[in-house]
Amino acid sequence: MTSGSHALWQALRENYAEPEGPARNARAERIFAEIEQSGETGLLIDGLNHLMQVYNYSSETDKMFVPFARLLRLWEERPGEFDSRRAHSLFWMFKWVSSGMIDQPHIPLASIERWQDEMARRYRLAGHSERAVRQGELRIARHIGDMERAARAYAAWQAAERDDKSDCRACELHTQGAWLARRGDDAGALESWRPVLTGELTCAHEPHEVLAASLLPLLRLGRAGDARAHHLRGYRLVRPMESMRGAVARHVEFCALTGNEARGLEILAERPAYFTDTGEPGSLLDHLAVTALLTGRLTALGHGEHAVTGPPDRSWTVRELAGHARAEALALAGRFDLRNGTTAVSDRIRERMDRAPLLERLPLGLSAGRPATAAAVTPAPAPPAGAAVGELIAAARELSEAQRPGALAAWAAVSAAAGREGTDLDPLVRAEIAEHRAMEQRVDSAEAARLFDTAAGLHESAGDPGRALAARARAAYARIDDGSGPGVEEAAAADSARSEILVLLAEGRARPREAARVLLSRCRIRQAGVVAAAGEPEAAMAALEEAAAELTARMEPHLADGAVGAAVAEALGLLGNISAFRGRDGEAAELYARAAAGYEAAGRPWFSVEVHSQLAAVRGRLGDPAAAVRAARAALEHARAHTGAGGLCGLHLQLMEYLAETGEHAEAAEHALQASHWADEAGGNTAHGGYARHRLGGLLLAQGRADEAATVLETVLPELTADEHGEGMIVQTLWWLGDCLTALDSPRTAAEHWLRAADIARGWPDQRDHAMLANLAGEALYRAELNPEAESAFRRAGELWRGLGDGPALVRTLRVRAWLALREGREGPAAARELMRAAEEEAERALRAGAPSGEALGRLRAELADTHRQTGELIANTVEGRPDPGDTDGPVRAAYDEALAYTERAVAGFTALGPAGARDRARAELLAGWLAADLADPAGAEARARGVLAGFASDEALRTEAEALLRYARG
Structure with a gap:
């Protein structure tokens, strides 16, 4: 092959490695035009093969038929130009052409069938299995809807032997599963695809295709979580x-x-x-x-x-x-x-x-751009069509007696029906309508207070002073609307109502539930005083504590009434808040637990959501994440049917945090996913949505699901802003994304994310994260063989480690830079030796300083020993040739002696570390053994190999190397 031909052949190889698409195709066509001028038939065949390949894997598959026709003509005219590789390619590409014609509606069906027959004839003459032929027939039959023929072709395909013209096993399983899914056997399809989905079988286009094909079968089988995972993994690939x-x-x-x-x-x-x-x-x-x-x-x-x-x-x-x-x-x-x-x-x-x-x-865990749907709150039961006002009143009273969330809507339905029918409602019903209207969220505080006062007047006219007092106490609380706390008037009204209701209760003119409501309104007014007195709240807190304690003491005999029980539970929750504020978490936990139990005993579990959530928080602070999980789970369970999207988002996030703390990453990820969904449904809560997706990505990564995690993290990254989420979350997202891409063998892109994170962390007071990110970027760039960029990143990391006083980390950066210098070759072995010497000096300097002790001292000694080992290895790698047995003082012998001396120092250093350094000592012993063997000391090499075998027989890597050293020494 001439130099020009070799250059063209190399251009074909390089172009095949380029991304699919028109640009690659155009380059292939330009290269082929030059090949045609060369006059070399073998190169022409390779050029036509290349055109076939790039056209087949692009949107221009219609172009592949012409080069294939030329290949067939060359095969018939000059078969001697086709070596085994070229002949294999020709027959392999026959499959692309015969079945690829199906996708071109301008090619007559009769022509397609003739090509299929021609493929069968040529395969038979060449002695190939008909497996690929029958697979092509299956595709034709499926396309035209001839399912009987397709079934026959499928059976013949499966019965035929596999040979080197059959599709790879991963692609065959894709086709097999697709056929089963087409026949309605989704479970069978997924079982066929299992080796591809698990990574046991892969190729250039699998599991890409199978992941996509599996989406609907998984959904139809109810495996929505797996379908979501396959979408996140699969779309990233395609x-x-x-x-x-x-x-x-x-x-x-x-x-x-x-x-x-x-x-x-x-x-x-x-x-x-x-x-x-x-x-x-x-x-x-x-x-x-x-x-x-x-x-x-x-x-x-x-x-x-x-x-x-x-x-x-x-x-x-x-x-x-x-x-x-x-x-x-x-x-x-x-x-x-x-x-x-x-x-x-x-x-x-x-x-x-x-x-x-x-x-x-x-939910996918990705940002949702669709307008928010309805929140998760359960609507009030719809009244029967044509229900009379009396029926509506009875239904509304049943709901309000039980304090169910649907009560407000039910009383609104009463008011609307009465208006339509012109019904004259009695004062008690009008009072109940007014009270429930006052509790609606859209009603402002002034209007709520007016409505409660109206209700109080109506209750009085109906002869019910207890309910009137309860309404007036609620009106006093409703007037507190600006965060400034209760005024003298509201506090006096609450105290007056308390005195009057206790008299009425004693005289039997008020029920316990009205007394509980009055006392609870007084507690709420005092709680508002605590909030307003944020700077010096103790006096206000003491007043609240007294009011809440009185409520629980006076109402305890009446807990059989569910409304009273709910009021007592709320008071216990307020007392729990006071204990938590004062730092008495154990006491707070007990009070919150009593409050939650009280709500549930009262038959009002939907009111217990907040105290369960508060209980989870204090259990977490007390170092009992398992108990925190139980409480957070209870909060979410009671909230599901009655809480809006924003509240559900927060509860899922809380449970996620504690599950993650207990190591339950899979379930934690599910709750992060749900939190992301509800944040989107709530609309406008980008802080919670971004945080949920951020945590979801991290939790998927923790489970080893790097491909899914990368998709989530890449999509959340544009959402995160320093103002709303903080620089720390952005840096952590980039950090995790770098970890994902490293696991996915994309070191260059990983380094880009780590360097971006390092630039953000550059201005932080604590520079350790900055140093670690620069170090990680250096490692990724080293793996990507971007040597100058890696050198720059490690230099930056080393300066930061020096400033932080982390000697071991600094020593490691210097050693890697030494290997980079050797790899880059611009400065030669001398620069590498100088960097290794600097690493040794840094380790020795830190040891002389005498400051470290214990584990830190052990790390420094280990790094010094490893520096000696790597110095010996580096010296040996920079010497050209091996020492001549008769050479006792030449440069090669001197270099090997120096390398062995450094390695011996490494052995001694690791030996001094005891069991902690045993494996590293074995590695150094093996290196010394290889050097000894080259220095004409086979006995010494054998002794070292045997020593490692004796101590590390179960360590496969060490055992394999030791056995290889034995063979070499005996050699």
């Missing part, structure tokens, strides 16, 4: 690959069917060219169909006028894109059906475009 339009379509479809329409629109917007790339009509049809599904769903939800990304020739609304995509999909499906002589494609596309959602909403 996103950068142009040839994955069909798989991307499945992710859009998943979003449309799970209430994640906003996510679906984001995916569509990322590749507007998918609407105009016509080289593969089959996947274009998929794209148009799911676009119609998604936009049709959004139009039905009332978002038809929303602006959306569509074909890049104009602006679009959701409604317009829905109509366009549907029309284009049906037109393209019609072209396929006209070619096939069936309606199978149109039938499938119509069914796909008209699918009903499988879930109303599946």
Whole structure:
């Protein structure tokens, strides 16, 4: 091969490594034009193979038929130019052509069948299995809707032997599972895909395709959590690959069917060219169909006028894109059906475009752009159609007697019905309507106070002084609206009501529940005084404590009345607050627990949410996270049916925190996910939503689910701002993201995130995070072989470790820089030796300082010993050749002697550390053994190897190296 030919061949290799897409295809075409001028048949075959490969994995698959025809002609004319590799490629690509024609509606079905027959004939003559042939027939039969033929082809495919022309096992399992899913066997499909989904079998396009294909089967089987995980993992894989339009379509479809329409629109917007790339009509049809599904769903939800990304020739609304995509999909499906002589494609596309959602909403842990839906509060039971006012009053009284959340709506229904029918309501009913109207959230404090006063007058006219007093006490509390605390008038009204109600209670003219309400209103007024006296609250707190203690003492005999029990429980909660404020958490925990039990005994568990949440907080402070989890779980359980979205978000976050503290990362992640969902539903709570997604990413990472975590963290990062979330959360998100990308073998991108985090931490008072992030970035850049960038990051980290007085960390950075200098080669071995010498000096200087002791002293000694070991290794690596047995004083011998001397010092250093240094000592012994063997001391090398084998027989890595050293020494 000439130098010019070699350059062209190298250009083909380099181009194949480029990202899929038109740019790669265009480069391939330019390279091929030069190849045609070379006149070398072998290079021409390689160039045609390359064109086939890049066209097949792009949106221009329609271009691959011409180069394949040229390859076949060359095969027939000059078979001797095809070595085993080129011949294999030709027969392998036959599969792409014969089945790829199905996606081109302009190619007649008869031509496709002839190519399929030609493939079968050539495979048979070449002695290949018919497995790939039958797999191609399966695809044709499925496409045209001939399911009987498809079943026969499937059986023949499975029965045929695998050979080197069969698809890789991962791709075969993809096709096998797709067939089972098409036949309605979702469980069987997922079982077929299991080795691919678990990572046991992979290839360049798997598990990408299988993750996408598994989404709807998982949803249909009720495995929504797995479907969510597969979407987060899978879309991340297919996103950068142009040839994955069909798989991307499945992710859009998943979003449309799970209430994640906003996510679906984001995916569509990322590749507007998918609407105009016509080289593969089959996947274009998929794209148009799911676009119609998604936009049709959004139009039905009332978002038809929303602006959306569509074909890049104009602006679009959701409604317009829905109509366009549907029309284009049906037109393209019609072209396929006209070619096939069936309606199978149109039938499938119509069914796909008209699918009903499988879930109303599946939280993904990603930002939601869709307008908020209704909160989770359970509505009041609807009154029977045509119910009389009397029936409505009875139903409302039943709810208000039990203090159920639906009582307000029920009394509002009474008022509305009476107005419609012109019913004259008695004073007691009007009083009850006024009281419940005053408790509605939309009513301001002045109006609430007026309504309670009105109710009090009506109760008096109805001859019920106890209820009148309770209403007047509530009116006094309602007047406190500006945070300034109760005035003299409100406090006096509360004290007066207390005195009067106790008299009425003693005379039997008031029920215990009215007395409890008066005393509770007095407590609430005094609590407002505590809040207003934030600077010096003790006097106000003492007054509150006295009022709450009186309520619990006087009302304890009447706990059989649920309303009284709820008032006592609230008073116990107030006493718990006082104890918590005073730092008496144990006492507070007891009071909160009594309050929660009181609400539940009173039959009003929905009121216990706050005290359960407070109990969780104090249990957490007391160092009992398991008890905190129990309390937080109870708070959430009682809140589910009666709390709005914002409250549910906070409760899920609280439970998440304590579960994470107990190591229950999987369940904690589920609650972080739910918190994210409810933050979005609440609308406008970006702080809680961002925090929930931030924690979700960290918890997924803690479970080893780095691909899912990376998707969540990447999407939350733009949400986070220093003002709203703090720099610490941004840095932690970037830190975790770097960890994810390291696990996903993307060290360069990981380093970018760590360096960005390090720049934020640069201005923090404590520079340890800054140093650690710079160090992590250096390690990632080292793995990415970006040597100058790694050197810069490690230099920065070293300066920071020096400032922090962390000798061991500084020594490690100097050693890595030594290896970088050797790898880069600009300054040669001398620079590397100088950096190793600096590392040794830093370790010795820190030891001479005498400050460290215990564990810190052990770390320093270990780093000095490891510096000696690495110095010996570095010296040996910089010497060209091995010492000649007769050479006693030459430079190579001298270098090996020096390397051995350093290694011996390392052995001594690790020995001094005792058991803690045993394994490192073994590594140093093995290095010394290799050096000894090269210094013509096989006995010494064997002795060292045997010593390691004796001490570390169960350590596979050490045992393997020791055995290799024995063979080398005997050699």
